[in-house]
Amino acid sequence: MASMTDVIFLLLIFFMVTSTFVFPTALEINLPESSKQTVLKPTTRVYIDKEGLIYATAGDEEPSAMSVESLLGFLQTQAARANAEGTDDYIAVYADEEVTYGTLVKVLDLGAQNNLKMVLATKPAPVSARPADQAIPQS
Numbered sequence: 001m002a003s004m005t006d007v008i009f010l011l012l013i014f015f016m017v018t019s020t021f022v023f024p025t026a027l028e029i030n031l032p033e034s035s036k037q038t039v040l041k042p043t044t045r046v047y048i049d050k051e052g053l054i055y056a057t058a059g060d061e062e063p064s065a066m067s068v069e070s071l072l073g074f075l076q077t078q079a080a081r082a083n084a085e086g087t088d089d090y091i092a093v094y095a096d097e098e099v100t101y102g103t104l105v106k107v108l109d110l111g112a113q114n115n116l117k118m119v120l121a122t123k124p125a126p127v128s129a130r131p132a133d134q135a136i137p138q139s
Helices: 002-019 068-085 101-113
Strands: 044-048 054-058 064-066 091-095 118-120
Touching (some): 044 068, 044 101, 091 101
Parallel strands (some): 044 091, 091 118
């Protein structure tokens, strides 16, 4: 019986440690679907929720709300940091699928005007929605 409690405690410790690797965001954003995905892992992220509110974060920080004007300063600071470190940093934009096109274009335009590399984050499309050449064969 004593060895059973040891096993239970080891399992408990294992699940406690591995559950900290998941970094859920506090923002609920339903990303649009896309059939193409990239392996880029940007450290700077911009979130636009369905109400059109903009949040930004760098690294493991919590996202903080900001206006479009303050977003520009934040993005320029992050780009300068990446250039100083010699890294090729991308900025990921996580926009809810209900965000208006105009709001999304404002944020992407800020990046384009300031030569920042921005990517639009999406979630993978289900296999049934992929084009025929993208479908994964079932065996």
